[in-house]
Amino acid sequence: MKIAVLPGDGIGAEIIAQALNVLKRLDLSLELEEAPVGGAGYDASGDPLPEATLRLAKEADAILFGAVGGWQYDQLPRAKRPEQAILGLRKHLGLFANLRPAQVYAELASASALKPEVVAGLDILIIRELTGDIYFGQPRGIQKLADGQREGFDTMRYSEGEIRRIAHVGFQAALKRGRKLCSVDKANVLETSQLWRDVVIEVGKEYPDVELSHMYVDNCAMQLVRTPKQFDVIVTGNMFGDILSDEASMLTGSIGMLPSASLDANNKGLYEPIHGSAPDIAGKDVANPLATILSAAMMLRYSLHQAGAADRVEAAVKRVLKDGYRTADIFEAGAKKVGTKEMGAAVVAALG
Numbered sequence: 001m002k003i004a005v006l007p008g009d010g011i012g013a014e015i016i017a018q019a020l021n022v023l024k025r026l027d028l029s030l031e032l033e034e035a036p037v038g039g040a041g042y043d044a045s046g047d048p049l050p051e052a053t054l055r056l057a058k059e060a061d062a063i064l065f066g067a068v069g070g071w072q073y074d075q076l077p078r079a080k081r082p083e084q085a086i087l088g089l090r091k092h093l094g095l096f097a098n099l100r101p102a103q104v105y106a107e108l109a110s111a112s113a114l115k116p117e118v119v120a121g122l123d124i125l126i127i128r129e130l131t132g133d134i135y136f137g138q139p140r141g142i143q144k145l146a147d148g149q150r151e152g153f154d155t156m157r158y159s160e161g162e163i164r165r166i167a168h169v170g171f172q173a174a175l176k177r178g179r180k181l182c183s184v185d186k187a188n189v190l191e192t193s194q195l196w197r198d199v200v201i202e203v204g205k206e207y208p209d210v211e212l213s214h215m216y217v218d219n220c221a222m223q224l225v226r227t228p229k230q231f232d233v234i235v236t237g238n239m240f241g242d243i244l245s246d247e248a249s250m251l252t253g254s255i256g257m258l259p260s261a262s263l264d265a266n267n268k269g270l271y272e273p274i275h276g277s278a279p280d281i282a283g284k285d286v287a288n289p290l291a292t293i294l295s296a297a298m299m300l301r302y303s304l305h306q307a308g309a310a311d312r313v314e315a316a317v318k319r320v321l322k323d324g325y326r327t328a329d330i331f332e333a334g335a336k337k338v339g340t341k342e343m344g345a346a347v348v349a350a351l352g
């Protein structure tokens with residue numbers, strides 16, 4: 001199993017190093033090959049997504065990605081900015097399904113902005129379609145109207161095939177979890193959403209063991225903060241998912257804990273923490289490596305089909321939190337404050 005390891009910029013190298021230590025401790029034959037991406041790619045070859053890096057990403061069975069971006073690259077033209085590397089990887093690899101789990105570990109329930117009893121034990125998965133919808137639909141633009149004022153317009157579009165393939169990802173993920181799928185749309189107002197709902201219902205007939213429900217996006221935004229534990233898996237379009245997945249991540253209260261996956265049609269994927277390159281803390285050994293370690297666990301589960309190894313890594317993360325290890329971002333009085341390396345070492349030790 002070949003893994004393309006793309007640490008990127010800022011804290012990327014520090015957090016990826018800890019995830020690699022965890023992966024190396026598992027008894028799996030993994031071929032790990034590193035390449036520069038983002039600002040590091042630009043420094044190495046004048047391109048945030050160097051050709052050799054893209055080739056490696058295409059060849060590999062999965063991609064483990066740190067984060068990209070940095071102040072020193074902010075003045076570059078848009079095409080050369082580090083963030084273009086992620087968009088390029090999504091496009092070239094056809095990564096259309098974004099999976100974002102939001103899990104609240106009992107020990108961290110008080111870090112949420114919501115009451116601990118509302119979020120303690122929360123374990124939901126939001127699946128966002130990533131390559132269609134109003135973000136990519138044509139026509140779009142800003143035009144002059146007859147009366148001289150400007151008008152902006154975008155086009156919301158989903159083909160049946162696009163809806164069908166993301167629905168399958170939703171149902172299959174639900175089968176591996178609590179067997180409940182909530183499809184989120186705005187079918188009371190939008191034609192695109194009506195088609196979305198019809199197609200999800202059709203696909204649902206192939207998954208009799210999954211309980212399918214539907215919710216309007218405005219209600220879902222409200223339910224996520226009212227009783228988030230009612231959900232298991234949520235599947236939705238690009239724009240609704242963009243907003244809902246950020247909302248759900250904040251239920252957990254800690255950006256340093258949340259992993260993500262972006263998958264293609266064959267479950268090949270790019271795995272990364274949801275946070276950025278955190279240039280303000282780079283090189284200080286204070287970044288929380290757990291989101292990246294949990295991203296590696298998702299990689300084991302979804303692309304490498306090593307569910308047992310994924311369970312082991314997730315259990316080790318729970319163990320270190322239970323044992324009171326905390327990086328600065330999740331620190332509370334009475335806990336053991338540790339740096340990036342020490343947190344990584346604690347997870348490796350907890351693997352047994």
Ligand code: NAD
Binds near residue numbers: 067255256288289
């Ligand atoms: P950020 O996520 O990098 O940081 C936001 C805040 O969270 C900072 O205070 C940071 O110190 C803290 N933080 C982030 N990750 C942490 C961790 N693992 N442990 C402890 N604290 C952590 O977002 P930003 O500051 O808005 O962006 C910084 C750079 O990252 C920008 O160049 C941005 O474009 C880029 N970015 C990249 C990605 C990506 O690579 N996928 C995603 C978001 C932002």
